[in-house]
Amino acid sequence: MSVNLTELVATTLRNREKFVADNVTNHNGLLRTMEDNGHIKTAGGGRDLTEPLLYNELATKFYDGFETFTIDTSQEVVDAAVYDWKQLGGFSFISGKEKIMNREKWRAVSIAESRVDALLAGLRNKTGLSLYSLGTADGGKEFGGLRLLVSDDPTGAGTVGGIDQVANPWWQNQFITQGAAVFASDTITGNMNDLQLRCTRGADQPNLIVASANPFTAYWESLQAIQRVTNSKMADAGFRTLEFLGTPVVYDAQCATDLTNVGAGRMYMLNTKYLYFRKAAERWFTTEKARKVENADYDVIPNWTMGNLTTNARFLQGVLLSTGTP
Numbered sequence: 001m002s003v004n005l006t007e008l009v010a011t012t013l014r015n016r017e018k019f020v021a022d023n024v025t026n027h028n029g030l031l032r033t034m035e036d037n038g039h040i041k042t043a044g045g046g047r048d049l050t051e052p053l054l055y056n057e058l059a060t061k062f063y064d065g066f067e068t069f070t071i072d073t074s075q076e077v078v079d080a081a082v083y084d085w086k087q088l089g090g091f092s093f094i095s096g097k098e099k100i101m102n103r104e105k106w107r108a109v110s111i112a113e114s115r116v117d118a119l120l121a122g123l124r125n126k127t128g129l130s131l132y133s134l135g136t137a138d139g140g141k142e143f144g145g146l147r148l149l150v151s152d153d154p155t156g157a158g159t160v161g162g163i164d165q166v167a168n169p170w171w172q173n174q175f176i177t178q179g180a181a182v183f184a185s186d187t188i189t190g191n192m193n194d195l196q197l198r199c200t201r202g203a204d205q206p207n208l209i210v211a212s213a214n215p216f217t218a219y220w221e222s223l224q225a226i227q228r229v230t231n232s233k234m235a236d237a238g239f240r241t242l243e244f245l246g247t248p249v250v251y252d253a254q255c256a257t258d259l260t261n262v263g264a265g266r267m268y269m270l271n272t273k274y275l276y277f278r279k280a281a282e283r284w285f286t287t288e289k290a291r292k293v294e295n296a297d298y299d300v301i302p303n304w305t306m307g308n309l310t311t312n313a314r315f316l317q318g319v320l321l322s323t324g325t326p
Helices: 007-014 017-026 029-036 094-099 105-130 188-198 213-220 233-234
Strands: 040-043 048-052 080-084 086-095 174-177 208-209 241-245 247-251 265-270 275-278 297-311 320-324
Touching: 017 029, 017 105, 029 040, 029 208, 029 247, 029 275, 048 297, 080 297, 086 094, 086 105, 105 297, 174 188, 188 213, 188 265, 188 320, 208 213, 213 241, 213 247, 213 265, 213 320
Parallel strands: 040 275, 174 320, 208 247
Antiparallel strands: 048 080, 086 297, 208 265, 241 247, 265 320, 275 297
8 A cells, every 4th residue: 555655754743743742741850840730831922931020029018007118119120030932843854765665554654653753852852951951052042941040150140031140139049069079978968958948938849859860879879778768750750760858859861961070960959830831832842734845855844842941930949069070
């Protein structure tokens, strides 16, 4: 039976569109947790993504009876963070020669599945790396990741969500820097306790900890003498996990790919209640119809995503960093 290979790949992708999106999401502990919390949200239109800030302490005071308020209007009130739209695209491609050579259904199905798997692997890898990035790759076109929103040094010069983090200390995330000291089993728990308290405000506390190999291993080894506690929900989803004060600690190899020194790494303590991935309507790993490339003998099937990672409360997010030893 003769089949059209291009249409088969396109149909396979469209039929598996939710599978593609779910597979990318479930491949990343951060996205998985955000999806479980309903924080992968469709954004409205507009030129940018606006996140109303969690709180603003200006114009507040204790008062008695009929006492009047004197409001300081000398400075503009910053009430929202603004993020840029970012776009991710990928293509499956079929040459005219391949279409002729794979007309039989069983051969066409095999090729279609391999092309879908290849596109899926590329989307997962690009998305995963970008979610831990500064958002500067490809000329600043990639998603703004955790290295931007939860900065290694939020006291240094930088603008996040259109807000100057130096001029507005309330917009800085929590951080502990070990310098060149490597992560060790006898110190990791104390640092985690410290960062946990810094990121806690009443009932608001981290609900996800993501770590690269070195801090994850140090924490794992610190539990060797006692019964190891794992988070069953994240473990059942395929992630290597431990638990810290009831919070899942998830290992992710992409968490510190920019750090190459011995013992270097990052551990993020995140309150995903105040983290979002804002996506465009009809642009969430969405497959479009196959199209013929002009002046060439091949077809492409595009897949598009548009959105960005955002936060409206950096002060509830934290990072534990070691630059390691050369």
